[in-house]
Amino acid sequence: MIPILAQSPAPTSHRQEMSTRCSACSMHQICLPTGLKEADMDRLDQIIGRRRKVPRDTHLYRVGDPFTKLYAIRLGHFKTHQVNPNGDQQVTGFQMAGELLGMDAISTERHHCDAIALEDSEVCEIPFSRLEGLFGEMPPLLHHFHRMMSQEITREQSVMLLLGNMRAEQRFAAFLTNLSSRYSVRGYSSTSFQLRMTREEIGNYLGLTIESISRLLSKFKKRGWIKVSNRDLELLEPGMLKAVAAGTQTCA
Amino acid sequence: MIPILAQSPAPTSHRQEMSTRCSACSMHQICLPTGLKEADMDRLDQIIGRRRKVPRDTHLYRVGDPFTKLYAIRLGHFKTHQVNPNGDQQVTGFQMAGELLGMDAISTERHHCDAIALEDSEVCEIPFSRLEGLFGEMPPLLHHFHRMMSQEITREQSVMLLLGNMRAEQRFAAFLTNLSSRYSVRGYSSTSFQLRMTREEIGNYLGLTIESISRLLSKFKKRGWIKVSNRDLELLEPGMLKAVAAGTQTCA
DNA sequence: CGCCTAATTGACTCAAGTCAAATTCTGTGG
DNA sequence: CCACAGAATTTGACTTGAGTCAATTAGGCG
Numbered sequence: 001m002i003p004i005l006a007q008s009p010a011p012t013s014h015r016q017e018m019s020t021r022c023s024a025c026s027m028h029q030i031c032l033p034t035g036l037k038e039a040d041m042d043r044l045d046q047i048i049g050r051r052r053k054v055p056r057d058t059h060l061y062r063v064g065d066p067f068t069k070l071y072a073i074r075l076g077h078f079k080t081h082q083v084n085p086n087g088d089q090q091v092t093g094f095q096m097a098g099e100l101l102g103m104d105a106i107s108t109e110r111h112h113c114d115a116i117a118l119e120d121s122e123v124c125e126i127p128f129s130r131l132e133g134l135f136g137e138m139p140p141l142l143h144h145f146h147r148m149m150s151q152e153i154t155r156e157q158s159v160m161l162l163l164g165n166m167r168a169e170q171r172f173a174a175f176l177t178n179l180s181s182r183y184s185v186r187g188y189s190s191t192s193f194q195l196r197m198t199r200e201e202i203g204n205y206l207g208l209t210i211e212s213i214s215r216l217l218s219k220f221k222k223r224g225w226i227k228v229s230n231r232d233l234e235l236l237e238p239g240m241l242k243a244v245a246a247g248t249q250t251c252a
Numbered sequence: 253m254i255p256i257l258a259q260s261p262a263p264t265s266h267r268q269e270m271s272t273r274c275s276a277c278s279m280h281q282i283c284l285p286t287g288l289k290e291a292d293m294d295r296l297d298q299i300i301g302r303r304r305k306v307p308r309d310t311h312l313y314r315v316g317d318p319f320t321k322l323y324a325i326r327l328g329h330f331k332t333h334q335v336n337p338n339g340d341q342q343v344t345g346f347q348m349a350g351e352l353l354g355m356d357a358i359s360t361e362r363h364h365c366d367a368i369a370l371e372d373s374e375v376c377e378i379p380f381s382r383l384e385g386l387f388g389e390m391p392p393l394l395h396h397f398h399r400m401m402s403q404e405i406t407r408e409q410s411v412m413l414l415l416g417n418m419r420a421e422q423r424f425a426a427f428l429t430n431l432s433s434r435y436s437v438r439g440y441s442s443t444s445f446q447l448r449m450t451r452e453e454i455g456n457y458l459g460l461t462i463e464s465i466s467r468l469l470s471k472f473k474k475r476g477w478i479k480v481s482n483r484d485l486e487l488l489e490p491g492m493l494k495a496v497a498a499g500t501q502t503c504a
Numbered sequence: 505c506g507c508c509t510a511a512t513t514g515a516c517t518c519a520a521g522t523c524a525a526a527t528t529c530t531g532t533g534g
Numbered sequence: 535c536c537a538c539a540g541a542a543t544t545t546g547a548c549t550t551g552a553g554t555c556a557a558t559t560a561g562g563c564g
Contacts, residue, residue, distance in 0.1 A: 147358055165336070205416070
């Protein structure tokens with residue numbers, strides 16, 4: 001299953017095919033530190049176990065699964081959700097290409113949430129102990145990893161702000177604005193994209209019901225701020241949405 | 253300001269006084285990895301800049317401050333809160349001795365929240381770049397650090413679950429239960445402790461108003477589950493509180 | 505003792521939830 | 535290509551849990 005997992009480095013000529021090398025990945029600017037040396041890139045390629053396809057609606061991992069690997073999303077979208085003892089669940093995030101999954105499992109060596117592909121996706125499996133092994137010799141890689149964990153902490157804090165303080169309309173505007181900027185960073189349109197998740201998943205993430213999401217979509221549409229057709233979304237007034245998210249504008 | 257910051261290791265006889273060494277700190281079991289060698293402990297002591305006292309109601313850092321250090325709480329309690337552009341704030345956590353503050357600032361090298369002492373407190377300042385320098389040579393320390401960051405991610409995810417899914421009564425029960433278990437880990441009573449924060453801060457953290465917190469306290473008191481007198485709290489029925497938090501029990 | 509802030513309690517309101525029904529999509533098989 | 539079943543979404547009518555506003559009460563401290 002695992003291709004070239006050289007304990008001793010494989011000769012250059014035998015290394016993995018172009019399409020699966022970090023240096024050839026369109027996401028390496030987000031996923032990896034800038035200015036990593038060619039040789040270091042190769043060493044990284046060597047510890048990456050394999051590229052795994054994850055079909056739509058399939059689990060990448062589940063609560064309680066033992067943790068051994070992190071996953072870098074090469075392609076596609078995921079959601080993560082927590083399940084409480086009582087059985088009800090909370091979507092804790094939507095992840096897209098270039099983002100890292102599984103960091104919450106490091107502390108207990110068990111996954112704390114389920115990760116599910118929202119569409120046919122592909123991830124790189126990164127055995128964590130081997131990655132930690134590299135850190136000692138590649139400080140920029142370590143620093144980048146810390147930045148990614150830190151970023152996840154920051155992201156979650158802003159969700160806490162959203163869930164704890166904002167009204168429905170603000171939450172949803174913040175959600176759209178957030179997606180917009182993430183697509184923009186990835187070189188996609190910031191004003192026109194597809195929602196990869198159902199209304200129900202959005203609602204769950206934002207602490208609202210599916211009906212509320214539906215009503216908000218209608219309201220924003222009526223105001224002329226967005227154009228919606230099923231999962232296709234166009235932001236006609238991104239500035240307004242930002243203002244609503246910031247709380248400096250309402251839509252009454 | 254900075255005491256012994258030996259570039260070359262200081263001779264053993266000159267090292268910091270006992271009371272400020274990691275090995276002598278009552279929190280080192282929580283703060284540091286278990287089984288760190290004596291020599292490694294010494295090297296750690298040498299990079300710790302100083303122990304700083306933080307008087308009650310005083311900022312340890314503010315949003316936007318440049319990030320250079322992490323802070324390990326030696327003594328006391330803190331709260332962190334986010335402030336959104338509009339000015340309203342969300343308490344994102346209450347931290348106690350042995351916990352680490354500032355990890356959210358690594359990604360941008362600026363703090364993303366305010367950290368404020370809830371009582372007269374004391375922290376160890378840990379220059380982050382020096383800490384990263386040690387990681388290469390002390391893998392267990394690195395691993396422990398990753399566990400602490402990961403734990404913070406997990407903690408925030410459960411707050412998301414709380415804010416997104418739970419009713420007021422569940423949230424508050426979960427909050428009390430959480431404090432209880434954290435005191436327990438630190439060797440304090442799990443059923444009798446002081447609330448170091450105001451009702452208002454609790455409410456803000458839980459996405460509720462001060463009035464709701466007050467009503468919940470009264471309700472739990474009437475049920476005979478707790479005893480309250482100002483900030484002093486006693487959990488008479490921790491099992492009930494856990495059940496309410498889990499959603500398997502209501503208090504109607 | 506008296507001032508100021510924190511907390512409690514009650515009465516009323518409202519934003520978002522619940523329930524229900526209608527409509528639109530999606531995918532599958534004939 | 536069309537019909538149809540099941541799922542997802544939208545919309546409306548009504549309910550409710552928690553918020554708001556206001557008035558007390560209790561504590562902390564100079």
